[in-house]
Amino acid sequence: MNAALTKISLKGVRKSFGPKKVLDGIDVEVDAGQSLVIIGGSGSGKSVLLKCILGLLRPEAGSVRIDGEETVGINGTDRARVMKKFGMLFQGGALFDSLRVWQNVAFGPIQADGVPAPKAKEIALAKLGAVGLPPEVGELYPAELSGGMQKRVSLARAIAREPEIIFFDEPTTGLDPIMADVINDLIVKCVRDLGATAISITHDMASARKISDRVAMIYEGKLIWQGATAEIDQSNDPYVDQFIHGRAEGPIKMQVRKL
Structure with a gap:
């Protein structure tokens, strides 16, 4: 990459x-404007x-550079x-129950950027419109x-500050297939409109295929493909092949406790 x-x-x-290696020497690069989806099973390290x-955890070794800065x-x-x-879209949504919808969307502009509430509300309503929701919502x-x-x-909250980089944590979890596809379309649109770089983690292959330019798979703490x-369908990797087709049989063994 350049x-x-x-x-x-x-x-x-x-x-x-402790003794458990969760990430074991990860090398990956994402170009500006590119959408990378990281796939892998539960507990794989995604x-x-x-x-x-994000800087919420500090690795014991290695480098994380954003725009060339360590x-x-x-x-x-x-x-x-x-x-x-x-910007971040959390797995469970993580909305504040006690705040109105516009206040949730405007939270970043108000708290982090000091935008006055009336202006922040304008921003919030515009971003709600960008995801197909009318002002009354x-x-x-x-x-x-x-x-x-x-x-x-x-x-809408994830894009409210017009971030350069957006993270999506299991963006379609808990949604029916039709609504999941609607959300996937909105993610593609919002990322493209902002010209943002995106990193998503998911085990939903329909979502992964739709929102990504590139895919990386983690297995037992290593980036295997x-x-x-x-x-991805021609990866010739048995672990990738098993995962993307959701097969019980293969080199990935699920830990199942016998009753």
């Missing part, structure tokens, strides 16, 4: 919890990798400056919304 175009670069990232990029170990104003580049509370609408609100999304 270093000038590389938005996110991980080299030799390792993270353990979420830990995302937290290392971010492992930075704190204070430098960390805040890097974090300003990020802004006056509702999250509990009054369906799961699909909550996910749209979470997406990465390449263009269009090439």
